[in-house]
Amino acid sequence: MADRPTLLRPPPPDPSKAPIENVLEVTELAVLGPDLFTNSRQAWHPPGARGIYGGSVIAMCIGAAQKTVPDDFLVHSCHCYFLLAGMSELPILFHVERLRDGRSFATRTVQARQKGRCIFTTTISFVRENSSGSPSSQVSHASPMPLGPDGLPLQPPPDDFAGEPELLNQGPFQGHRIEVMNKESPHAHEKVTRQWVRARGEIAGGNQSHLQALAYVSDSYFIGTITRIHRLWRFPFKVDELEAMPPNVQESVRTLHDWEGMGDPKDMKNQPVVGMMVSLDHTIYFHEPAKVHADEWMLNEMSSPWSGDGRGVVTQKIFSKDGILLATCIQEGVVRLQELPSVERKESKL
Numbered sequence: 264m265a266d267r268p269t270l271l272r273p274p275p276p277d278p279s280k281a282p283i284e285n286v287l288e289v290t291e292l293a294v295l296g297p298d299l300f301t302n303s304r305q306a307w308h309p310p311g312a313r314g315i316y317g318g319s320v321i322a323m324c325i326g327a328a329q330k331t332v333p334d335d336f337l338v339h340s341c342h343c344y345f346l347l348a349g350m351s352e353l354p355i356l357f358h359v360e361r362l363r364d365g366r367s368f369a370t371r372t373v374q375a376r377q378k379g380r381c382i383f384t385t386t387i388s389f390v391r392e393n394s395s396g397s398p399s400s401q402v403s404h405a406s407p408m409p410l411g412p413d414g415l416p417l418q419p420p421p422d423d424f425a426g427e428p429e430l431l432n433q434g435p436f437q438g439h440r441i442e443v444m445n446k447e448s449p450h451a452h453e454k455v456t457r458q459w460v461r462a463r464g465e466i467a468g469g470n471q472s473h474l475q476a477l478a479y480v481s482d483s484y485f486i487g488t489i490t491r492i493h494r495l496w497r498f499p500f501k502v503d504e505l506e507a508m509p510p511n512v513q514e515s516v517r518t519l520h521d522w523e524g525m526g527d528p529k530d531m532k533n534q535p536v537v538g539m540m541v542s543l544d545h546t547i548y549f550h551e552p553a554k555v556h557a558d559e560w561m562l563n564e565m566s567s568p569w570s571g572d573g574r575g576v577v578t579q580k581i582f583s584k585d586g587i588l589l590a591t592c593i594q595e596g597v598v599r600l601q602e603l604p605s606v607e608r609k610e611s612k613l
Contacts, residue, residue, distance in 0.1 A: 268305035270354040281464035281558060283435035283476045287322045289357060291330065298359040300327040306351050307434075311499065314348030317542055318482030320355070320383045322475040324373040327357040328387045329471050332369045336389035337552040338474055343385040343545040353377045362386075367394040392553060405550065408586035409457065409564060419459050419560035419584040428518045436480050437463050441524035443491055454492040455566045456524060458484065462558040476557035477590060478547055481579065484523070486542050486596035488565045489575040491524055495600070497537040502528055538601035543574070546593045551583075560584040573599050 270292070276285045288303040302323060306315040325338055349355065355375050362370040368390055375383040395401060408416040420426075420439050427437060439459040448454055460483070462476045490497050498516060505513055505528055520528045549555070562582040569576050579592040 266352050268352055268354060269303065270301045270356075271303070273304045279467055281435070281462050281466045281472075281476075283462045283464075283479060283557070284466060284468050284472050286435050287319065287326055287472075287475050287479060289323050289326045289330075292356075298327075298331055298361065300330070300357040300359070302355045302357075306349065306355065308351035313541070314382075315351050316482065317345055317383075317545065318479040320349060320375050321385065321482060321545060321547075322479040323355070324357055324375060324383070324385050325387060325478050326471070326475050327359050328371040328373050328389075329475075331359050331361060331371060332364075332389050333391075334471075335392045336369050337392060337470065337549070338387055339390045339549050339552060341385050341387040341478070341547050343383065345383055345542050345544065347377075347380060347382040349375070349382045350377060355382075367391050390552075405588040406580060407588075408562070408582050416586050417457075417562060419562070428522060430515055430518065431522065435463055436476075436483070437461055438483075440522050441484065441491070443524040446524075451492040451570070452566070452568055455564060456484075456488055456491055457565075458563045459560050460563060461560045464558065466556075466558045470553060470555070473555045473557045474549060474552055477549070477555050477561070477581065480557070480561075480563075481547055481581065481590065481592045482542070482545060482594075484563075485545075485565065485577055485579060485592070485594045486540060486575065486598065487523075488567055488577045489570055489596075489598045490537055490540070492567055493570075494525070494531070494534050495537050496531045496534050497540070501536075502531045502534075536601040537598075539597055539599040541597040543595045543597060548591045549589070550591065551587055551589050554583065554587055555589050556583065561589065570598060573597060 271290060289300045290303045292299045292301055306319050308315050321343055325341060355377055358374045358376060360372045362372060368388060371387045373385050374381045411417045441456050441458045444455040445453050460480050466472050466476060496502055505516060517528055564580045565577055567575060567577045574595055575598040576595045580588060581590040583589050
């Protein structure tokens with residue numbers, strides 16, 4: 264049989280669901296064995312990346328694991344490793360293993376496989392809603408919503424925002440331009456990037472779908488934060504070559520570069536060039552899983568406490584539009600500068 268992107272014929276998109284729900288749908292394969300699932304639709308391969316988008320695999324693994332726990336158990340953490348580049352031309356099999364089922368917590372591991380090889384693995388922990396006892400028995404605190412220049416908590420874009428560049432408005436998520444704070448600081452660890460994001464449409468599948476959607480978007484621009492705080496050139500050609508390219512290519516590069524908070528490409532002359540950037544692992548702590556509404560504006564704030572030895576670590580806080588800290592994420596990746604002209608430069612997820 265020829266290679267194809269799904270094991271079963273993809274169903275038509277469900278118009279009653281948000282685009283992200285259709286993208287992340289998984290199908291159970293009970294006829295082949297217990298706790299086995301597959302992607303219902305082709306996984307997205309970002310242009311220039313070595314493999315499929317890692318956020319989609321994280322989210323589909325969570326979706327598969329969710330189907331093996333009771334409905335009142337919500338994911339509160341997942342710890343993931345990207346092992347091999349996933350191929351969009353092949354179906355993915357998700358093998359769920361039930362490690363533990365307790366009264367308050369349940370634990371699952373999920374392996375994503377293609378052609379018998381594990382491309383991704385994650386351990387996911389679920390907590391039963393309202394199982395933490397009375398408020399008087401809990402210790403609580405949370406980072407507040409960042410403040411704007413006026414000293415007030417940041418406010419989301421308007422609900423009717425439509426300012427995305429055309430080349431970026433085709434995916435299941437909508438985003439606002441990335442801002443780099445403390446841009447003039449000589450210390451990379453003092454810089455912070457911020458971006459407002461939300462799923463397009465209205466998510467109809469309940470809380471579980473909102474959590475999958477948050478996991479999906481958490482991988483967007485993540486390890487790439489290193490390029491922004493160090494002002495690294497990441498395109499597969501020299502800055503000086505841009506002026507000789509077709510006008511439409513120049514326009515796209517300038518638009519993308521500015522949208523990522525990097526300003527005008529001409530200011531990048533003599534800046535270091537990315538040689539290789541690959542995500543290694545990804546952790547998400549869902550602090551308020553029952554309060555996640557991924558189809559409403561959420562603020563992603565990213566910073567990096569460290570990079571070195573060919574790797575970088577980035578932390579991410581995700582806030583709801585009304586200031587609730589919904590999740591904290593951590594990612595480590597390979598980050599190497601170009602040493603030879605022949606070194607290939609690609610931002611990769613799997």
